[in-house]
Amino acid sequence: MSRGLTPSQTIGPFYWGTLVNAYRCDLARPGMPGERIEIVLKLHDVEGAIVADGLFEIWQANSHGRYNHPDDRRNLALDAGFEGYGRASTFTDGCARFGTVKPGRVPWPEGGLQAPHINISLFARGVLNRLATRLYFEGDAALAEDPVLKMIEPARRDTLIAKRDTQGAWHLPIHLGGPKETVFFDV
Amino acid sequence: MKEETYRRPTAGQHPPNLSPDYKSTTGRSPRKPAIALPHTLSEITGPLLAAERLDAGEADLTRQRMAEPLGERIIVQGRVLDEDGKSVANALVEIWQCNAAGRYHHPGDQHDAPLDPNFYGGGRVRADGEGKYRFVTIKPGAYPWKNHHNAWRPAHIHFSLFGPAFATRLITQMYFPDDPLLAFDPIYNSVPAAARERLQAAFDMDLTQPEWALGYRFDIVLRGRNATPME
DSSP states (O other): OOOOOOOOOOOOOOOBBBBBSBBBEEETTTOOSEEEEEEEEEEEEESSOOOSEEEEEEEOTTTTSOSSSTTTOOSSOOOOOOOOOEEOOTTTEEEEEEEEEEEOOOOOOTTTTTOOOEEEEEEEOOOOEEEEEEETTTTTTTTGEEEEEHHHHHHHGGGGGHHHHHHHHTEEEEEEESTTTTOOOEE | OOOOOOOOOOTTTSOOOOOTTSSGGGHHHOOOOOEEOOOOHHHHHOOOTTOOOOGGGGGGGSSSSSSOOOOOOOEEEEEEEEEEEEEEOOOOEEEEEEOTTTTSSSSOOOSSSSOOOOOEEEEEOOOOOSSSSEEEEOOOOOOSSSSSSSSOOOOEEHHHHHHHHSGGGGEHHHHHHHEEGGGTTTTTGGSOOOGGGGGGEOTTTTOBTTTTTTEEOOOOOOOOBBBBBBB
């Protein structure tokens, strides 16, 4: 039996306080194995202006590169209390912040490994379909061999690569359009 | 390693990102085509929120405050399925909506309509093993917005579904059948004509409970898995 997909619609401006009554912006309790990191995602519209009503979700593997999901059947450790999912909306500064651990590498279907990355979903008023992108880490030795980055024209790869500030937080601006338009993926 | 993957939506099922009649899309839609990612573990896994503890009261939006909210009590029931008609068992279903007067419990909603102290407007439920879910709520009101002159949103309930994978994440809106405002709503009409009626719930007399509440049925269809696993 074939059924038609339910079409997507915008999240609208009024989800806060009802859909989201508690952010999941801290994914890793103290002592979680791995390198503790802070991520700051800053959302811009096509003109470069800040978007203060967007919702980001992140999904990632743990520090061993294992997703907390039954379809990841590899013999790698799961860490108690680490789901790998977070959700936070942007504030008046356009930023959503997450605390987590740096994910390990996960395999590429044709062999080899992907560079460490965090999967990102983005929802906002004026955004009719979930937008999917990825965050990579500047300076990671695996970036040069990442098969997803290789699919992207070199001039646009930087839109996916977070940079570290002097306090150690990883920053990734997300541009919905314009000259710095982020690479979005059809997943 | 063999992994199951998810089918790509064919054209005409989802709205285009740039839908100029919905004015906010102009400044917020990517112009470059999305890059098709092969389905790796990153895309075929996703949050199941299986450890999430849900209070039974979260499925009844009429019993979250001291007294019952004003409005027309309704039951919204349906199944979470995939394109092959298979149940998405234990799916977390999240909803949010405005009150019967058309006002959201949100500081940014400045519509000149009353807040209802007995209505908050958020609900969650976990579908059962057959993907069946059920909410009790009140029918949301229509409300004006500033998209164009005399613009009104038809009554709708927002739905959020995760499904089994990052690839299946969906946020959508459920509308009510035969609402005259649907014809004028650029958000509803952003969906291609052949698919947009899927967003309308069906009035269902069998779900309707005598002396108590009207019943609406709304099934949600998420992406199906590919029949042949990728090598």
